[in-house]
Amino acid sequence: MENSTSNSSLNNKKICVIICGAPGGGKGTQSNLIIDKYNLKHISTGDMLRKEIADDTELGKNANKYISKGQLVPDDVIINMIEKKFDEMDCTHKNGIILDGFPRTVKQAEALEELYAKRGTATDILLDLQVDEEELINRLLIRGKTSGRSDDNLETIKKRLDVYNSQTKPVTDFYEKLGKYVRIHGMGTVDEIFRRISEAIDKVM
Ligand code: B4P
Numbered sequence: 001m002e003n004s005t006s007n008s009s010l011n012n013k014k015i016c017v018i019i020c021g022a023p024g025g026g027k028g029t030q031s032n033l034i035i036d037k038y039n040l041k042h043i044s045t046g047d048m049l050r051k052e053i054a055d056d057t058e059l060g061k062n063a064n065k066y067i068s069k070g071q072l073v074p075d076d077v078i079i080n081m082i083e084k085k086f087d088e089m090d091c092t093h094k095n096g097i098i099l100d101g102f103p104r105t106v107k108q109a110e111a112l113e114e115l116y117a118k119r120g121t122a123t124d125i126l127l128d129l130q131v132d133e134e135e136l137i138n139r140l141l142i143r144g145k146t147s148g149r150s151d152d153n154l155e156t157i158k159k160r161l162d163v164y165n166s167q168t169k170p171v172t173d174f175y176e177k178l179g180k181y182v183r184i185h186g187m188g189t190v191d192e193i194f195r196r197i198s199e200a201i202d203k204v205m
Contacts, residue, residue: 015040015096015205016121018103020172021129023151023160024140025186026193030129031100033194038201043085044100045078050149068150070159072104072167079111086115096124104168109175125204126175127197129186133161 017040019027028044035042049067052060059081063073072078082102103109116122131139137157144152151160175181182200186193 014121015125015201016116016123017096017098017201018123018126018175019098019100019129020126020168021186022131022133022136022164022168023157024136024143025129025131026139026190027100027129029190030127030194030197031098033190034098034197034201037198038098038205039095040098041089041096042098042100043082043102045073045081045102045104046100048081048085049073064150068156070151070156070163072163075105075107075111078102078104078108082112083115086119103171106170106174109171123175123178123180125182125200126172126180127200128172128181128183129193130183131186135187136161 049063066073140157
């Protein structure tokens with residue numbers, strides 16, 4: 001962690017990071033470490049949706065119908081939510097932004113790059129956390145013991161993995177074609193994985 005300030009303050013360029021991976025891949029866990037080290041603004045669509053559900057809003061009630069079944073929330077709902085978030089942001093966060101769990105479909109990826117282009121920016125790097133399926137299921141079942149999440153049970157986890165393979169994997173191809181894709185070995189301790197991520201981010205800072 002001791003390099004955090006030097007890494008981020010030596011270079012004034014704002015960086016746009018996406019962290020991607022299957023459910024339980026560690027997106028949330030690693031995002032927390034990344035925002036601390038690089039002082040990035042964190043936007044997690046999963047956290048935003050869970051807040052809407054907890055607040056019992058119309059958006060939350062609608063989203064929960066999909067989340068509890070392991071399905072993705074419709075693209076237009078998510079894209080509107082992100083656009084509103086971007087509009088609300090004061091853009092004073094020092095070093096850039098990390099998107100966690102978004103985009104999850106190619107349509108969302110295209111919309112994101114359009115939203116960024118309007119703001120004079122673009123994604124710099126997509127970090128793709130690669131974790132074996134057995135380990136993913138194990139992590140989510142352990143989390144399910146305490147998370148209270150409607151989607152952390154075996155049946156829904158399997159559905160989420162199918163949805164990930166069919167709808168979210170193509171997002172990684174989209175960014176690979178743009179030359180922004182970095183595969184991260186997502187097995188091992190949280191610190192080991194974070195070291196691999198830091199090396200990848202440092203290369204584009
Ligand atoms: P998310 O909130 O994005 O959740 P996730 O994919 O389940 O988890 P994540 O990868 O963040 O795992 P974590 O770090 O917590 O999405 C939830 C749902 O919301 C989606 O299924 C979808 O329905 C909806 N949604 C969200 N965004 C959407 C979008 N853009 N479009 C449409 N729908 C959307 O790690 C999991 C567990 O593993 C934790 O308990 C952690 O402690 C543990 N762990 C992490 N790293 C570990 C390690 N190295 N070793 C051991 N355990 C580890």
